[in-house]
Amino acid sequence: MDLGWQAATQAEHDRIRAEVAAWPDDRSRWRRAGHAGLLGYSVPVAHGGSGRGFLDTARAMEAFGAGCADMGLVFAALAHLFACAMPIAEHGTPAVRDRVLPRLSSGEWVGANAITEADAGSDVGALRATARRAGDHYVLDGVKTFVSNAPLADVLVVYASTEPAFGHLGVTAFIVPRDAPGLSVEPFDKAVLATCPAGEVRLTACRVPADHVLGAPGRGAAVFQSAMRWERTCLFAAFLGRADRLLARCAAHAREHRRFGRPIGANQAVSHGLARLRVRLEAARLLLWRACARLDRAERAVFDVAAAKLAVSEVAVDVAAFALRLLGGAGVRAGSGVTQDLLDAMAATTFSGTTEMQLEQIAGETAW
Incomplete structure (x- = not known):
């Protein structure tokens, strides 16, 4: 294992650290993160990202954390990338990837991940949110909490149980557009990572096309x-x-x-x-x-x-x-x-x- 930094990797690290340190403290920082390549760093090149692997991405994100004064912004950007964009990149259908990932990678869209529930923080098998098939759609019902980026999100990766009796083997992941009927968001403030917006996501007979399943039913x-x-x-x-x-x-x-x-x-x-x-x-x-x-x-x-x-x-x-x-x-x-x-x-x-x-x-x- 090479424990050193290659010259190009060191230059990339230095570039990111210097660039993010110079960002103004305003709303332009999200799009600046997109222009710097940080919002799609590990997304395949074909879908607007840089296509980097784990080690290269980790070194870049270390520079992001070291250079940017606002850890809430860093967390929001990386939750967007790793908990929303990457599941879509690795498990979405070709059509969904082509439509969604370029917008997430550029920062045009904001992504969120909705799995946590009040009574199922770390227990994926205990999710109470459900999803049932209805023709060419799924209908989702449930409440998610501590959803980072939810108040601003354009697209969410949502986990719900399609076969509750099967526990974690009955969980399915869905891509849910922010304007999906039956989806609402209630923002709340928090003391930690305070500048990363968060909220509660309510799904009330929320209809999602069947091709928005990530992977396959039961593979959530x-x-x-x-x-x-x-x-x-x-x-x-x-x-x-x-x-x-x-x-x-x-x-x-x-x-x-x-x-x-x-x-x-x-x-x-x-x-x-x-x-x-x-x-x-x-x-x-x-x-x-x-x-x-x-x-x-x-x-x-x-x-x-x-x-x-x-x-x-x-x-x-x-x-x-x-x-x-x-x-x-x-x-x-x-x-x-x-x-x-x-x-x-x-x-x-x-x-x-x-x-x-x-x-x-x-x-x-x-x-x-």
Whole structure:
């Protein structure tokens, strides 16, 4: 495994980081993300994307997370790409891919993923939303919550049970246009990833054409798991980039901030804390790269993906908590970004599968 950066890859990383850092704080950022290629980075070239694999995409998204000041925007863009565009790219019909993916890749359209329910956050087999066949359509009923991008979405990937008695084997994934009859969205505010719009999606006798099924009826759990491969690696690469940026800020503060006539970094309590976090950050990065490399080779990578997601999310929390302590008053001032970084990192231990779910998968893949 090549642990270095090829010159072209490094140049791409630097380009993305510099470009996103210069974006103005306005509504143009979404289309700028599309123009930068970030909204379709892993979508096939034939459908308006860049066609990149897992490792190249992860490195690009690390630059996105490190360069962009707004993690809510980063999360919105990557939820759009990995939880909506990629399931369509990998499981949609040719006609649907041709119509939908170029618009998602360019940023003309916003995509969302609707799977979470109030009583079925991580349990795909417990979904209460249902879908029944009615001629050349399916009729969907149910309520989804914590749907990122829902208030602005033009198209949603929605999971519902077509055979409730079969549990996760009876779940089907659908592409649902925002203007589908019977679909409504109620926005709500949240403290974490606050600039990523979210809402509750209600499906009331919502009619969807039968050719909008992703994969095949009853294959929704497989569609969801394929999306999770992208989310748990490439989306979390952005959190890796954000933690790296924040740790660099801590190191600069330790060099420049003086107490009792010397930099605070001269104290072992500070320097050792920075050193430990640097090691953990590098270890998380290597776990992430290994998971992506194995996925690019189509190898089994259940352990690798779970370990990478676990390591990145936990070190992101610890870096942000350390920064809040180290920066003191500067860290808690409004506008410092550090308290928001901590809240956003805390959320990363929950979405895309909780820490406990990752530990279960790791335990299941480990020969004791």
